[in-house]
Amino acid sequence: MTNLTSGTRVLVTGASSGLGLALAQQLAEAGCRVLATDVHxxxxxxxxxxxxxxxxxxxxxxxxxxDRAHEWVVENFDGLDVLVNNAGVAAGGRIEFTEMDQWQWIVDINLLGTVRGCRRFVPLLKEQGSGHIVNIASAAGLVHAPSMSEYNSVKAAVVALSETLRHELNPFDVKVSVVCPTFFKTNLGTSMRGKDEAALRAASKLINGSDRTADGIAREVLKQVRRGAYLILPDRDAIMAYHAKRVARPVYDRMMFKAAARLAAKSRGKA
Structure with missing residues (x-):
């Protein structure tokens, strides 16, 4: 169990919009002491x-x-209870459309940004003998749809990092959670990078057409963090996709092949 009430000290990255903003708002409203951060x-x-x-x-x-965030936390919080590595960006496209500078951009932010946060604060959490790291990944880190190679790869790496740290930090009573939602309404679609127009249109349609909101996802995430859950699947589609891949792999593969075929047809102007 992780306390998220009055006095709990929390750092949230990527807190200016989307899920990060919703998490920071709800944590502050619950009485937590929140350090909200973003690039702006x-x-x-x-x-x-x-x-x-x-x-x-x-x-x-x-x-x-x-380093500056760590110094602020030590000086003002005298420790940290929860680190939320949320900051992230999106990119999409089939492999021949993806450029290496785009790969480097998303790796630096989505993966190495999370790695940097963990590396900087793990010594403090281990010294305390307590704490909780919450890494925001994606259902794309568990189920790997076509035309999302960059995004799938970095989110899968965040899942792997989180599982590793869960075991590594257990002797120090430091908990780890990894959050894997599917598409929900956010500005991620407008900031998505890539040169594969068909893939970007498909992704934007899924984001903009979702009936899920960042506030709703945040509420479910915080509920499961309080319970100490490791793998957090905060929406029904994420749960279904995860279990479909695990227990009905042929069906899952057929769905992915069909999705790739539809995209190929659209890019050729056949659908």
């Missing part, structure tokens, strides 16, 4: 007047920014 110089208006919440500029690709 100024905090969004949505984070104003939310109790014990402070905003700090943090580019997760920069070691110096993580």
């Amino acid at each position: 110089a100024d905090a969004p208006a949505e984070l104003a007047d939310l109790g014990d919440l402070t905003y700090l500029t943090l580019d997760v690709t920069q070691d110096a920014h993580w």
Whole structure:
């Protein structure tokens, strides 16, 4: 069980929008002491007047920014109870459309940004003998749809990192959770990079057409973090996709092959 009530000290990355913003808001409303961070110089208006919440500029690709966040936490919180590695970006496209600078961009943010956060704060959590790391991955880290090679790869790596740390940190009473939602309404679609127009349109349609919201996903995530869950599947589609791959692999493969065929047909103007 992880306490997320009055006085709990939490750092959230990528807190200016989407799931990060929703998590920071709900944590602050629950009485937690929140350090909300993002790459932007100024905090969004949505984070104003939310109790014990402070905003700090943090580019997760920069070691110096993580050092500054660590110093702030030690000086102002005298420790940390929960680290939420949420900051992330999206990219899509079939492999021949993906360029190496795009791969490097998403690896630096989605994977190495999470790695940097864990590396910087794990010594503190181990010294405390307590704490909880919450890594935001994606259902794409568990089930690997076509035309998402970059995103699938980095999110799968975050899942692998989280499982490794779960075992590695258990002797120190430090918990680890990895969060794997499917598509929900967010601005991720508008910031998605890639040159495969057919794939980007398909991804944007799934994001914009979802009836799930960041607030709803955040509520489920925090409920399961409180329970100490490791693998958090916060929506029904994520649960179904995960179990379909595990117990009905031929059906899962047929679905993925059909999705790839539809995309190929659209790109050729046949559908």
